[in-house]
Amino acid sequence: MFSLERWQEVFETISKNKLRTFLTGFSVASGIFILVILLGVSVGFQNGIESQFQNDAENIINVYPGRTALSYEGFNKGRRIQLRNEDYEVVTENSKQEIEFKSPTYQIYAGLISHGNNSGNYRVEGVLPDYQYLEKADIIEGRFINANDNKAKEKYAVIGNRVKKDLFEDESPIGKYVQVSGLNFKVIGVFTDPGGEREETRIYVPINTAQIVFGAGTDIRSMGFTLPKEENYELALKQSNAFAAQMERMLKTKLQIDPKDESALFISNNIENTKEIYVLISAMQIFFWGVGIATLLAGIIGVSNIMLIIVKERTKEIGIRKALGAEPLSIVGMILHESIFVTAISGLFGLIFGLVLLEIVGPYIELDFIKNPSVNFNIAVSTLLLLIAAGAIAGFFPAWRGARIKPIDALRDE
Amino acid sequence: MIEIKNLHKSYKMGKNSLHVLKGINFNVEEGELVSIMGSSGSGKSTLLNILGMLDEADEGSYTLDGVPIKNLNEKLAAQYRNKFLGFIFQSFNLINYKSALDNVALPLYYQGVNRSERMERSMAYLEKVGLAAWAHHKPNELSGGQKQRVAIARALASDPKVLLADELTGALDSKTSYEIMDLIQQINDEGRTILVVTHEEDIAQMSKRIVNLKDGVIIDDRKITQVRAIQNV
Numbered sequence: 001m002f003s004l005e006r007w008q009e010v011f012e013t014i015s016k017n018k019l020r021t022f023l024t025g026f027s028v029a030s031g032i033f034i035l036v037i038l039l040g041v042s043v044g045f046q047n048g049i050e051s052q053f054q055n056d057a058e059n060i061i062n063v064y065p066g067r068t069a070l071s072y073e074g075f076n077k078g079r080r081i082q083l084r085n086e087d088y089e090v091v092t093e094n095s096k097q098e099i100e101f102k103s104p105t106y107q108i109y110a111g112l113i114s115h116g117n118n119s120g121n122y123r124v125e126g127v128l129p130d131y132q133y134l135e136k137a138d139i140i141e142g143r144f145i146n147a148n149d150n151k152a153k154e155k156y157a158v159i160g161n162r163v164k165k166d167l168f169e170d171e172s173p174i175g176k177y178v179q180v181s182g183l184n185f186k187v188i189g190v191f192t193d194p195g196g197e198r199e200e201t202r203i204y205v206p207i208n209t210a211q212i213v214f215g216a217g218t219d220i221r222s223m224g225f226t227l228p229k230e231e232n233y234e235l236a237l238k239q240s241n242a243f244a245a246q247m248e249r250m251l252k253t254k255l256q257i258d259p260k261d262e263s264a265l266f267i268s269n270n271i272e273n274t275k276e277i278y279v280l281i282s283a284m285q286i287f288f289w290g291v292g293i294a295t296l297l298a299g300i301i302g303v304s305n306i307m308l309i310i311v312k313e314r315t316k317e318i319g320i321r322k323a324l325g326a327e328p329l330s331i332v333g334m335i336l337h338e339s340i341f342v343t344a345i346s347g348l349f350g351l352i353f354g355l356v357l358l359e360i361v362g363p364y365i366e367l368d369f370i371k372n373p374s375v376n377f378n379i380a381v382s383t384l385l386l387l388i389a390a391g392a393i394a395g396f397f398p399a400w401r402g403a404r405i406k407p408i409d410a411l412r413d414e
Numbered sequence: 415m416i417e418i419k420n421l422h423k424s425y426k427m428g429k430n431s432l433h434v435l436k437g438i439n440f441n442v443e444e445g446e447l448v449s450i451m452g453s454s455g456s457g458k459s460t461l462l463n464i465l466g467m468l469d470e471a472d473e474g475s476y477t478l479d480g481v482p483i484k485n486l487n488e489k490l491a492a493q494y495r496n497k498f499l500g501f502i503f504q505s506f507n508l509i510n511y512k513s514a515l516d517n518v519a520l521p522l523y524y525q526g527v528n529r530s531e532r533m534e535r536s537m538a539y540l541e542k543v544g545l546a547a548w549a550h551h552k553p554n555e556l557s558g559g560q561k562q563r564v565a566i567a568r569a570l571a572s573d574p575k576v577l578l579a580d581e582l583t584g585a586l587d588s589k590t591s592y593e594i595m596d597l598i599q600q601i602n603d604e605g606r607t608i609l610v611v612t613h614e615e616d617i618a619q620m621s622k623r624i625v626n627l628k629d630g631v632i633i634d635d636r637k638i639t640q641v642r643a644i645q646n647v
């Protein structure tokens with residue numbers, strides 16, 4: 001259908017009718033451009049909402065120990081369960097689900113912390129680097145704990161903004177020391193937490209350090225996990241329930257707890273809280289796709305109209321071609337070919353222009369509800385395919401009209 | 415070459431029907447140069463359009479070079495037009511965004527001839543009509559006579575059995591008309607069959623046979639002594 005000869009013919013026609021080609025192309029390019037920007041803004045909205053609506057990572061799963069309510073395998077009921085590093089490792093090493101962020105914790109709730117003459121009681125929490133994401137702690141100065149700090153059992157502390165204000169007032173705490181249980185900890189970072197001031201009254205230290213300083217051995221108090229984000233709420237729910245159930249089974253076996261015991265381990269799974277966000281985001285996506293498709297449709301109708309006018313304007317030419325031996329199918333082919341070619345090329349321009357704009361300007365956009373608008377590769381590719389289809393649809397009606405032109409009518413001298 | 419028998423054609427306009435051709439019978443042999451005359455509205459163009467397969471008769475038979483022309487679908491009609499016929503129109507009907515050369519090459523494009531051969535053959539025909547130097551000019555850069563020469567070259571490009579010309583000199587002054595007729599005569603001298611519709615007596619005298627139409631029937635059909643156009647130029 002797309003023979004080389006016809007390529008030459010089509011190319012000649014469009015290059016010798018530049019204004020016409022430009023007008024058609026321009027309407028397609030701007031349609032696609034708008035579509036890309038819309039999709040980008042939709043992603044931006046999604047990013048914005050995600051960062052607005054979450055104080056803690058939305059899909060966090062926490063495990064706390066309790067006391068047994070049932071006697072089991074020779075153990076009396078009422079036994080206090082203690083989680084240890086090895087339990088954490090069992091979960092992380094054997095989970096069938098992919099874990100995104102993970103950290104055990106060991107904390108004391110009212111540690112006396114001081115710096116110079118200032119002091120206060122704050123929660124001191126031993127954690128791993130991932131904990132920053134589990135808690136959504138935003139570092140405003142310095143850095144969070146990293147893996148080396150923990151391995152080397154450094155006495156480093158990352159303090160909440162409230163703690164910083166209490167102890168350091170206006171000075172920068174980075175590189176200075178705070179006393180925790182009589183030991184000097186070097187402050188390496190300050191964080192804020194979207195959860196509010198209460199969560200900023202904490203001090204994070206490497207968990208290995210905390211276990212030593214507080215004489216905890218390998219004890220941990222809880223562990224937290226998040227799973228990667230899923231396409232939709234149903235899938236996320238399924239994954240997180242499967243993860244929680246599997247973890248419960250593994251821990252109960254390891255810790256010799258009756259599978260029916262409901263008070264020995266508490267697994268809090270707040271996936272249900274994320275439902276609204278998922279719903280909101282998908283509604284948003286549907287909305288933007290809807291607007292985008294409507295834009296594109298308007299573009300297609302526009303192009304189709306232009307092509308119709310072009311066909312009308314070319315009635316005589318088509319009549320001449322037919323008189324000289326053009327078959328109806330070749331007229332259809334010629335018009336469709338032109339339409340698809342012009343749509344695809346100019347659409348590509350619009351697409352690239354839109355993508356480049358998003359790429360350059362996107363990262364600078366950080367409004368309350370729009371953050372880093374961007375379009376991913378798949379969407380760009382599907383837009384491109386959509387384009388070619390659009391060209392075919394836009395060209396079809398005019399092509400059909402063209403094929404029906406009777407040479408005798410077209411050539412009648414007026 | 416052309417045999418038509420009892421050809422009828424009427425146009426329907428609302429409730430009325432206009433009977434334009436009322437039983438035309440005539441034959442054209444290979445190598446003839448025939449002019450079809452008649453007053454305005456006598457059905458000359460209608461006849462020529464039917465011969466050109468741009469329109470269909472209601473009744474009667476039409477055979478072209480031994481091929482019966484009937485029940486044509488659009489596709490077949492297009493193929494036959496391409497293979498058998500060359501058209502020359504009063505208003506030239508060149509494609510205005512194409513150069514003279516590309517216009518001439520168009521029938522060959524629809525014949526599936528490849529580009530380089532198309533260009534070569536088209537150039538040869540442009541040379542034949544004396545316009546090789548104008549090959550890359552657009553129609554709007556050419557005079558009426560030159561445009562008609564391009565149209566003639568185009569009609570010849572597909573090497574058709576018959577040339578059909580409707581008022582080919584209608585838009586030209588008499589001097590240019592004679593030049594064009596001279597070209598037509600030369601082409602006819604080479605053996606090509608040509609039918610010319612005209613209402614100008616002097617043009618008709620340059621053919622070899624005049625067919626007179628009146629009210630949809632042939633009232634007169636006679637061979638004449640051809641006046642050579644070159645003598646009038």
Ligand SMILES: Nc1ncnc2c1ncn2[C@@H]1O[C@H](COP(=O)(O)OP(=O)(O)OP(=O)(O)O)[C@@H](O)[C@H]1O
Pocket residue numbers: 425426427432434452453454455456457458459460461613
């Ligand atoms: N498509 C059509 N619909 C209706 N009537 C038509 C149509 N084409 C031609 N006619 C009529 O048929 C008659 C013959 O027309 P035709 O064009 O064959 O005349 P002609 O001999 O070529 O005249 P002229 O010398 O003016 O070109 C005229 O009365 C014309 O009005």
Ligand SMILES: [Mg+2]
Pocket residue numbers: 458459460
């Ligand atoms: Mg006429």
